[in-house]
Amino acid sequence: MNDKPISNRAWFLVVPVMVFVLFSSLIPMMTVVNYSVQDSMGQNSFFWNGSEWFRHLFDPTTDIGGRFSRALVRNLVFSGVVLLIEIPLGILVALCIPKRGWAVGAVLVSMTLPMLIPWNVVGTIWQVFARADIGLLGAALTGAGIPFNNTQDPLSAWSTIVVMDVWHWTSMVALLCYAGLKAIPDAFYQAARIDGAGRWSVFRNIELPKLRRVLIIAVLLRFMESFMIYTEPAVVTGGGPGEATSFLSLDLVKIALGQVDLGNAAALSLVYNLITLTLCWIFFTTMTQLDARGSA
């Protein structure tokens, strides 16, 4: 460990960026904080409301509190399911990508394609794809006798959104893992061959430990993005059936722009932001600490 105090004067060089962030993020955020403690009757007139909006939010017996707690659980379950599928699947795909030859380029490019499609287009593709009457997936499932209707059955809606997210983002996990795998020196594999290690033990003792850092990045990125998911479910299910796929972001937009309920929406977005910030900080700290230990 370096014992000298760290000189921080270079940080003054980021002042221009700070000014930009002030306009793009901090001023809107301050406005949201102001809204969260006041009530408005429109006409830009506001009344002090103290902590009432937050109390409503944390009380599951109120309308807004119930919606918030259910949407939060939904978000956490969704992120959990998505991570449980995409991380192992991404590793598996990365292990199967050829290491050399012309196939590398072809595989990598075709895997990148889903990530190049804008979110709302992904939503539209899957919305049509999953339709029980004309969509290839929906019609095929219905034809095979499997009950599937993502506009009426919550399970169908959830599976559509989860499969869509897996289709859209597993390749990102796979590409990160592939980069991690490529960085493992051949000497490790040679040593494993000499020791007569099997495929599983090579994976368990060489590849997985070496992948740890890229996996943390992959988990962080996939968690953040799945926790913020908005466009795809908004297009595919619109939060339905009922509120089965109403994630926090969808609910927030409904409250803020649908009901123009500024106080409730402001309180909700601040708590949403706080959760995201906390998780980001935990991931970031873990990552930098692992890096520091790795290089020490």
Next chain:
Amino acid sequence: MPLDWMAWTWETAGFFAAIALALVTLTLLAAYRPEKPRRGILGFPTTRGDRFFVSLLGTAYIFIIFMCAGGEILWYPVATAILFAVAMFRLA
């Protein structure tokens, strides 16, 4: 520049002024009184800035837990948060 649309109140303005003041103080301290990170109860090296951030984050959760438990008088979480911040700056 009119700021009516931001719906300012004295309370929130004071809150942001306090945070801005703290950030400016920390920036100046970091530039002119540099420190070395130290390892405390959090298990990883922290600087003044880290301890301040953890204090603010913890404060938000102290308020949330207090309100979830149905607490009425907000001076209790204020006192708890100050104790928490002092503890963080001492021990973290």
